[in-house]
Amino acid sequence: MGLGNKFKEVKKAYAEANKLLGDLIKVTPSSKIVGDLAQFMVQNSLTRQEVEEKADELSFPLSVVEYLQGYIGIPHGGFPEPLRSKVLKDLSRIEGRPGASLPAMDFKALEQQLKKKHEDITPEDVMSAAMYPKVFDEFKEFNSQFGPVECLNTRLFLEGPKIAEEFEVELERGKTLHIKALALGDLNKAGQREVFFELNGQLRSVLVKDTVAIKEMHFHPKALKDVKGQIGAPMPGKVIAIKVKEGASIEKGQPLCVLSAMKMETVVNSPMSGTIKKIYVKTDMSLEGDDLILEIE
CATH class of the missing domain: 1.10.472.90 (Conserved carboxylase domain)
Known part of the structure; x- marks a missing residue:
């Protein structure tokens, strides 16, 4: 943050x-x-x-x-x-x-719903989904995209390997991957780099989004605090929902969008009544503090 x-x-x-x-x-x-x-x-x-x-x-x-x-x-x-x-x-x-005042939880029905969305579901998964449904879905989607990251040590997970560094990833007993980071390719127009590495002695490559470079590639306007109709992000975060459309009439206190960062969600409410003049953000866009979200007139 x-x-x-x-x-x-x-x-x-x-x-x-x-x-x-x-x-x-x-x-x-x-x-x-x-x-x-x-x-x-x-x-x-x-x-x-x-x-x-x-x-x-x-x-x-x-x-x-x-x-x-x-x-x-x-x-x-x-x-x-x-x-x-x-x-x-x-x-x-x-x-x-x-x-x-909560209705009784039907764990069997929840288990069936989860099995339709995800492949392997354990009793622990059902309990997790019952208590934290949104977080559980995000966790399963993350694992689906990136695999069993719990096999990585903390430094590799948070920072990534250094060039020429070799490390092992034990997927299960008797199944260990030997990985060596080799080089980074140039940044493409999509903000990705080709990462070259060895996997058990074989040369491999994968495209990885360079999040730092993407921020540098895109300049986002800041909300001017002395302009009442410009609504800025109260905190850094990702836009997870936009609650209004351009041209819509809104009332003071009405939700405009929802931001999320570090497990903290913030609903950005309108400080005034008016009409949405222009929206500057899209869902999944990452914002810094005071980045312009929309204008109200």
């Missing part, structure tokens, strides 16, 4: 975010909710007082909004007001324990 060099600021903002949310007891997922708000505050240079004053205008992380709706229950001491009312406006609220 580009905040690695601001870790001290994030830690300080975490304490302020915690106070804003009512001094939460820290367990998963409440600790993550506070962290999401802290990163949001640092990314947008917001103080605790500014968050409280502008709460009805800001596009908060989805985890913060759902917490205030009551999705993880009622915190000890109750929800912070007037922050809760300013953030939620007309959104629904859950009273009492969220699980009490």
Whole structure:
């Protein structure tokens, strides 16, 4: 999310975010909710007082909004007001324990649904999909595209191998791949490079998207903060949904699009009523903070 060099600021903002949310007891997922708000505050240079004053205008992380709706229950001491009312406006609220109003889960039916979408399904997969349906689907799609990445060590997974580096990947007992990274090809028009490597002594190559180079190839306009109708990304992230179309009439507070980064989703809401003049983003596009999403007139 580009905040690695601001870790001290994030830690300080975490304490302020915690106070804003009512001094939460820290367990998963409440600790993550506070962290999401802290990163949001640092990314947008917001103080605790500014968050409280502008709460009805800001596009908060989805985890913060759902917490205030009551999705993880009622915190000890109750929800912070007037922050809760300013953030939620007309959104629904859950009273009492969220699980009490959930319908019974049909695990057999869920298993059959999963088997239609994915090949091999284990009992653990069914439990994962029941608790985290969206994350589970993303995980299965990732594995389908990239294979059993859990066989790689942490450094190779996060950074990739160095040129001329040799390493082993044990797929299962008695089945080990010997891989050596050889060279990188030139960047093509699609933002890809051909990566050359040896696999068990045989020369192979594969096209890999160069995400760093793609960012340099495309210049995205920034939202001008003094122009009210220009809506910028509140945080870096990928566009996972666009909720409006050009020419559509919208109301203040209406969802415009959804961004996702590091397991944190943010619904970008309209700060004003008007008409969508132009949309500058597409689904799956990666944005930096303040990148222009759309214009309202």
